[in-house]
Amino acid sequence: MAVLASAHPDDLCSVRDQVSDEEWQTRVDLAACYRLVDYYDMSDLLGTHISARIPGEKNTFLLNPYGMYFDEITASSLIKVDYDGNVLTETPFDLNKAGFTIHSAVMMGRPDINCALHTHTRAGIAVSALKCGLLPMSQHSARFIDNIGYHDYEGVAHDHDERERLQRDLGDYLSLILRNHGLLTCGYNIGHAFWLIYKLERACQAQIDGMAAGTKVIEIDRGVQESTKELFAKKKSAGGDLGWPGHLRRLDRMDPSYKN
């Protein structure tokens, strides 16, 4: 515990001059993503994690220092780790073991994915604990129709064997409901994963409120579901790309220290 007590964000130095331009850009975007998850009320103290792959690098990804809150995360504080769990960034902080299990599973299993984002939100946990799962009842939920996996709860994800089952349950999807636990979205880039978690969170919130009314919930007409699915399939990460610069502008106005 002595190491933990002494780990302080102020002790961290900038790594900007020590890493490639690609890695630095990834670090800035990922730090921004942590700040945004906090801003949109999707953080859970030190729990949950967001990872990103560095363009041009194989078998490595960035994760958060375990002990810093999401609103404290900076580009330089993020820890680079390889698929075997070797820490490649000098840091006084540990990695979250469950975070490594979940994110290494996604990164190893899906070369097309460059960012994975996991939350424990009130509405996300609630929907994850409903037998019916996510319902096609809002425009926000439409992109997830027939396009989201479900993973049964196995306890805190310390067991690396769980990676196979996470990969199996994610399949070719970008989004996964972790039963009795929370949400996971993945993206071709960081903005894309954030866009999806935002949409999934809103879908869960509307579902809880809609069902809580106790009146019959209208599901989207099956024909409309199909056409909407096709529309979203064509858009790929368009929403994430369009929205990301504005998110960075917001952070720059609020607190630009994520870029440190």
Place this chain on the structure above:
Amino acid sequence: MSLKSKVAPEEWKMRVDLAAAYRLCEFYDMTDLTGTHLSARVPGEANNFLLNPYGLYFEEVTASSLVKLSLDGDVLEDHLGLGVNSAGYTIHSAVLSGRDDLNAVMHTHTRAGIAVSSMECGLLPMSQHSMHFHKSVSYHDYEGVAVNLDEREMLQRDLGPKNKAMMLKNHGLLTSGVSVPDAFYALMRLEKSCQAQVDAMSTGAELHLVPEAVSDHTNGQFKNRGTELADRGWPGHLRRLDRMDPTYAD
């Protein structure tokens, strides 16, 4: 006026941690005006504990303003002369006198906490957060405002020798711990558990509960880690308060 130079360093540190916990309860929306209370045993003084001065809002509590009193109810230090809430004294003296292993106790009246406390089913094994309390949360029947000291025996009996968390039926939540961070983390987890449960049950749809074997396994994982998670998270909470408003440490 600061008490820092007038009390032992161990007592001062405990005062700062407890004042921080009051501020964090406010930050995380777990206050109820001047109601509810958080307490901590004074290190090295097994018979004495700290409680909030009655009338201060949680966001106003400081290390120096906390009232020191004995488990028998004698006020030993009361900087502001406000005294303490008598129901607070009943509840906190009951837990601290009944359990030598516990040094901090926290009690809230939150929307989701009261809601679950009033459900016959109690807390359900429905989320990772709730796994912390699997087979380890107690229930205490409501007896009215806890101004009757006889209620202490019932509180002690219901909490029992091992549990650290208790649903106060029709009333709210109570958690405890070996330290302020330990009790605060239990409180956050119990609150999150209740929030997700209320949301899921409000749908009226069938729930997907965690199977008992997985709940047993996960609860064991958490118990094995002891206070590690709370100890890891506490410095960041103090950093947050220092950025927002460092007066808790006055």
